[in-house]
Amino acid sequence: MLDVTNxxxxxxxxxxxxxxxxxxxxxxxxxxxxxxxxxxxSIVKALSGLVPKASGATKFRDTDISSLxxxxxxxxxxxxxPEGRKLVPSMSVEENLICGAYCRTDKQGIADDLDAVxxxxxxxxxxxxxxxxxxxxxxxxxxxxxxxxxxKPELLILDEPSLGLAPLLVxxxxxxxAGLKQEGKTIxxxxxxxxEALNSSDRAYVLRVGEVVMSGQSDKLAEDPExxxxxxxxx
Amino acid sequence: xxxxxxxxxxxxxxFGLAGALAVTLSSAATSPARAxxxxxxxxxxxxxxxxxxxTSFGQPNYLGKVIAVDEINAEGGIEVDGKxxxxxxxxxxxxxxxxxxxxxxxxxxESDNALVITGTQYSRVxxxxxxxxxxxxxxxxxxxLQVPSMSFLSMxxxxxxxxxxxxxxxxxxxxxHELAIKLMEERYGPFKNYSGAVxxxxxxxVAAWKAAYTPxxxxxxxxxTEYVEWYETDRDFSVQIRKLKRANTxxxxxxxxxxxxxxxxxEAQRQxxxxxxxxxxxxxxxxxxVELGKQSTEGIVFPTAIHMAFxxxxxxxxxxxxxxxxxxxxxPQFVGLGYEGIMIVKEAIVKAGIKNRPETLAAxxxxxRDQLAAIRDYKSFAGMTLNMxxxxxxxxxxxxxxxxxxxxxxxxxxxxxxLF
Amino acid sequence: MPPDALxxxxxxMRGVDQMYFxxxxxxxxxxxxxxxxxxxxxxxxxxxxxxGLLRILNLAHGVTVMVGMFAGMLSASILGLPFYVGILIAxxxxxxxxxLIDRICYRPLRNAHELVPMIATLGFWILxxxxxxxxxxxxxxxxxxxxxxPFDGIGxxxxxxxxxxxxxxxxxxxxxxxxxLYFLIYRTRLGLAMRMIAEDHDIGNLMGVPVGKVLxxxxxxxxxxxxxxGYLLGMTANLAGPYAGSQAVVKGLFSMILGGxxxxxGAIVGGLTLGVLELQSSFLFSFAYRDAIVMLALFIxxxxxxxxxxxxxxxxxx
Numbered sequence: 011m012l013d014v015t016n017x018x019x020x021x022x023x024x025x026x027x028x029x030x031x032x033x034x035x036x037x038x039x040x041x042x043x044x045x046x047x048x049x050x051x052s053i054v055k056a057l058s059g060l061v062p063k064a065s066g067a068t069k070f071r072d073t074d075i076s077s078l079x080x081x082x083x084x085x086x087x088x089x090x091x092p093e094g095r096k097l098v099p100s101m102s103v104e105e106n107l108i109c110g111a112y113c114r115t116d117k118q119g120i121a122d123d124l125d126a127v128x129x130x131x132x133x134x135x136x137x138x139x140x141x142x143x144x145x146x147x148x149x150x151x152x153x154x155x156x157x158x159x160x161x162k163p164e165l166l167i168l169d170e171p172s173l174g175l176a177p178l179l180v181x182x183x184x185x186x187x188a189g190l191k192q193e194g195k196t197i198x199x200x201x202x203x204x205x206e207a208l209n210s211s212d213r214a215y216v217l218r219v220g221e222v223v224m225s226g227q228s229d230k231l232a233e234d235p236e237x238x239x240x241x242x243x244x245x
Numbered sequence: 246x247x248x249x250x251x252x253x254x255x256x257x258x259x260f261g262l263a264g265a266l267a268v269t270l271s272s273a274a275t276s277p278a279r280a281x282x283x284x285x286x287x288x289x290x291x292x293x294x295x296x297x298x299x300t301s302f303g304q305p306n307y308l309g310k311v312i313a314v315d316e317i318n319a320e321g322g323i324e325v326d327g328k329x330x331x332x333x334x335x336x337x338x339x340x341x342x343x344x345x346x347x348x349x350x351x352x353x354x355e356s357d358n359a360l361v362i363t364g365t366q367y368s369r370v371x372x373x374x375x376x377x378x379x380x381x382x383x384x385x386x387x388x389x390l391q392v393p394s395m396s397f398l399s400m401x402x403x404x405x406x407x408x409x410x411x412x413x414x415x416x417x418x419x420x421x422h423e424l425a426i427k428l429m430e431e432r433y434g435p436f437k438n439y440s441g442a443v444x445x446x447x448x449x450x451v452a453a454w455k456a457a458y459t460p461x462x463x464x465x466x467x468x469x470t471e472y473v474e475w476y477e478t479d480r481d482f483s484v485q486i487r488k489l490k491r492a493n494t495x496x497x498x499x500x501x502x503x504x505x506x507x508x509x510x511x512e513a514q515r516q517x518x519x520x521x522x523x524x525x526x527x528x529x530x531x532x533x534x535v536e537l538g539k540q541s542t543e544g545i546v547f548p549t550a551i552h553m554a555f556x557x558x559x560x561x562x563x564x565x566x567x568x569x570x571x572x573x574x575x576x577p578q579f580v581g582l583g584y585e586g587i588m589i590v591k592e593a594i595v596k597a598g599i600k601n602r603p604e605t606l607a608a609x610x611x612x613x614r615d616q617l618a619a620i621r622d623y624k625s626f627a628g629m630t631l632n633m634x635x636x637x638x639x640x641x642x643x644x645x646x647x648x649x650x651x652x653x654x655x656x657x658x659x660x661x662x663x664l665f
Numbered sequence: 666m667p668p669d670a671l672x673x674x675x676x677x678m679r680g681v682d683q684m685y686f687x688x689x690x691x692x693x694x695x696x697x698x699x700x701x702x703x704x705x706x707x708x709x710x711x712x713x714x715x716x717g718l719l720r721i722l723n724l725a726h727g728v729t730v731m732v733g734m735f736a737g738m739l740s741a742s743i744l745g746l747p748f749y750v751g752i753l754i755a756x757x758x759x760x761x762x763x764x765l766i767d768r769i770c771y772r773p774l775r776n777a778h779e780l781v782p783m784i785a786t787l788g789f790w791i792l793x794x795x796x797x798x799x800x801x802x803x804x805x806x807x808x809x810x811x812x813x814x815p816f817d818g819i820g821x822x823x824x825x826x827x828x829x830x831x832x833x834x835x836x837x838x839x840x841x842x843x844x845x846l847y848f849l850i851y852r853t854r855l856g857l858a859m860r861m862i863a864e865d866h867d868i869g870n871l872m873g874v875p876v877g878k879v880l881x882x883x884x885x886x887x888x889x890x891x892x893x894x895g896y897l898l899g900m901t902a903n904l905a906g907p908y909a910g911s912q913a914v915v916k917g918l919f920s921m922i923l924g925g926x927x928x929x930x931g932a933i934v935g936g937l938t939l940g941v942l943e944l945q946s947s948f949l950f951s952f953a954y955r956d957a958i959v960m961l962a963l964f965i966x967x968x969x970x971x972x973x974x975x976x977x978x979x980x981x982x983x
Contacts, residue, residue: 060867060870060871080871081872081873081874081875081876084872096867096868096871098860098864098868100860100864101860105857109857109868112854112858112861112872112873113872161872161873296799296801297798297808297908298808300808473952474951474952478908478912480901480904481697481943483693483694483697483944484944484948484952485952487690488948491690503808504906507809507903508902508903508904511817511903514818515817515829516827532807533807533808533809537810537811537904
């Protein structure tokens with residue numbers, strides 16, 4: 011579904027990402043792992059159109075999205091749930107979810123999806139009229155993912171969903187991801203938490219200082235001694 | 246260059262271009278500077294507000310000068326050193342701003358090499374411009390400019406005291422208003438409550454209150470019942486008018502210019518504030534008072550130096566010329582003062598015996614200045630006789646105008662008294 | 666300086682009369698201030714829209730007010746068109762300027778440092794004002810031109826308090842425009858898009874909002890409101906003058922800061938408060954110190970309540 015070839019992203023003179031290539035097939039959960047500053051977020055921001063690419067080709071479902079503006083990329087079904095969630099704190103839970111469906115015109119479909127999201131996240135239903143700014147970290151993450159789902163994504167990009175959450179909530183988030191995987195959703199997962207990420211995904215790419223240094227089946231990579239030493243803290 | 250740097254560069258370019266365009270446009274409306282004095286012409290400069298606030302005073306004054314210059318040039322010019330030389334009148338727009346007027350004054354003196362600089366209207370600008378002049382004649386320590394300059398309009402009392410090179414043809418404001426108040430009292434008095442409204446951020450109006458109106462009231466042992474202020478750019482006068490009304494004002498002194506007067510009088514009309522008498526100064530001498538103010542400005546009385554109803558035939562001729570050029574049916578005194586002013590300068594130049602060559606410029610300027618200081622019994626085109634006093638102010642008779650029936654009617658003359 | 670320095674009492678009246686008139690005038694001044702302040706509120710709303718969505722001060726906003734005033738003057742005085750037509754013309758002319766501002770000052774420069782578009786709006790303001798004054802002086806021999814006020818001279822009297830009809834109309838129009846704006850922002854999809862963008866442009870981008878287009882609409886809207894304010898300002902003063910733009914910028918900015926930058930209620934509260942403050946400081950204290958008193962009030966408000974009178978504290982980003 012997603013084909014990235016030789017992607018380079020630069021901020022001024024600094025190239026954050028150099029010649030990265032990756033693919034995501036329909037129904038897969040692919041994860042990008044790596045330390046802070048390895049360039050993971052820059053890659054997805056470039057994919058979703060938030061930052062410009064310096065060079066490289068990106069194809070999403072047979073459409074070249076290399077030079078498309080962000081709002082059009084979303085409309086093609088490439089939905090990016092951003093790092094830090096970026097909710098609108100002054101809007102209610104329900105309004106934030108409606109925002110996710112902004113580019114859709116099918117009223118009934120939107121209503122149905124709203125119910126589905128509420129069903130998936132009962133806590134959101136409880137608080138549907140509460141302002142997003144007053145919710146806890148875990149609830150906000152659910153809201154962000156729910157909002158992403160409201161866009162009827164073909165490919166859902168989750169950028170650091172477990173960041174800043176307590177361990178119990180981290181577990182909850184990855185349960186949600188597992189649930190989505192079971193439903194056959196295609197996901198590109200960006201994570202610092204390498205262990206959980208590898209457990210939840212089919213394939214993985216390891217990034218270091220803007221370049222892909224390792225890639226392959228997640229379960230195989232999880233057994234790689236070098237990786238275990240570098241990212242899983244195992245001796 | 247990164248995208249961001251490119252955009253910043255673009256912005257600086259755009260801003261610079263905008264600024265350059267603005268500057269060019271401001272100077273395009275005025276004539277370009279001439280570098281050196283042409284041996285065949287006499288160079289006079291004219292600085293006034295030709296746009297923005299003050300247009301209503303600057304434009305008529307300037308046109309009066311233009312009409313005079315055109316008339317003189319049509320007859321061949323001024324007699325200088327045996328031959329006739331035409332006048333080149335360089336016009337500049339100071340927009341009633343001192344920071345614009347001052348560099349223009351310097352430009353006229355130093356790069357245009359004007360023989361005489363005429364202008365301006367707004368006293369705050371005139372004072373600033375004249376601040377560039379040498380204060381005392383023949384003072385070797387004073388490096389100020391030595392160019393005779395004459396204003397045909399700046400009314401602030403004592404403004405010529407700034408320099409011995411500065412002259413004014415406008416009238417003695419304290420005397421004017423003393424006379425106006427006296428006549429109104431004789432005719433419509435006695436009055437119970439005298440109140441004043443002053444345009445607080447305009448130098449001339451404030452000076453008029455301090456130097457003309459307040460002393461006049463003091464002489465009569467009267468204290469103003471109410472005193473209000475506003476700014477020339479104000480749009481709301483409700484508080485001020487209400488205060489005047491509450492004070493049962495029957496003698497109202499309006500020391501303010503047309504910009505605020507119209508708004509204030511309209512508000513007075515709305516609130517039903519109708520004092521028995523309203524006296525104002527020359528700031529009310531503008532067609533807008535009746536065009537915008539309509540009924541509300543009826544009855545306002547102010548002093549004038551020259552009125553289009555004067556019997557002298559040249560006055561009617563001037564009014565017609567003015568109307569031809571502007572389609573205005575009312576000719577405010579500033580037109581006549583501008584015309585007369587140029588004629589006065591012309592006579593001074595003729596009597597000065599100048600050579601009008603680049604090397605004689607400094608000497609010529611001094612000669613003309615001395616002639617201006619020595620004006621005695623000059624017969625004006627408008628009929629009266631003028632004299633320059635020791636303060637370099639022209640002494641002239643006062644007349645009164647009253648806004649009646651939507652018109653500026655000549656109300657009182659020294660010869661005939663009240664005309665109606 | 667005035668005969669009586671700071672406070673200007675009316676010593677010539679009897680004590681009881683004095684108190685009565687004082688109370689009466691205080692009320693009248695407050696009402697006038699509120700009614701007149703609604704124009705300031707309209708101008709402030711224009712600033713707020715752009716500030717809220719773009720975090721830039723649109724210094725060219727005053728141009729929309731001036732253009733609205735003159736378009737209204739042409740419509741009312743020269744073409745003799747009725748009031749509601751004039752307002753629409755003024756708003757459209759304003760919107761046109763807003764379009765220009767978007768295309769010239771914002772769009773080409775949006776990738777630059779945030780101050781750059783603001784500087785561009787400053788240049789736009791200076792340039793257009795200078796050009797306008799030159800053109801204006803060419804056509805009109807005057808400092809001001811008349812602006813027909815069909816509501817002049819009439820009013821509603823409640824006891825001795827007078828409510829000027831033209832001021833009431835001003836308040837009505839402003840209120841109508843504010844209600845319409847609220848409807849737009851909170852009940853339409855476009856409004857939802859604007860609220861997203863106001864929080865973070867990236868949210869808009871990620872939700873599929875064509876951010877550039879929505880911002881252009883915001884500029885048009887802000888400018889249309891400026892044009893309406895220009896019309897109302899001209900009508901109530903019966904005059905149109907080329908310096909209206911500069912005055913509007915100052916009053917509008919003050920109102921916005923006083924009420925709380927970035928919020929529409931703040932703009933409204935700020936505008937009304939400024940209107941009352943100006944008139945009351947003239948009435949209670951001295952005209953000469955009016956501006957100083959207003960500045961002092963602004964200063965005090967910002968110290969005691971830095972978010973403005975009606976502003977909210979900066980929420981944490983989530």
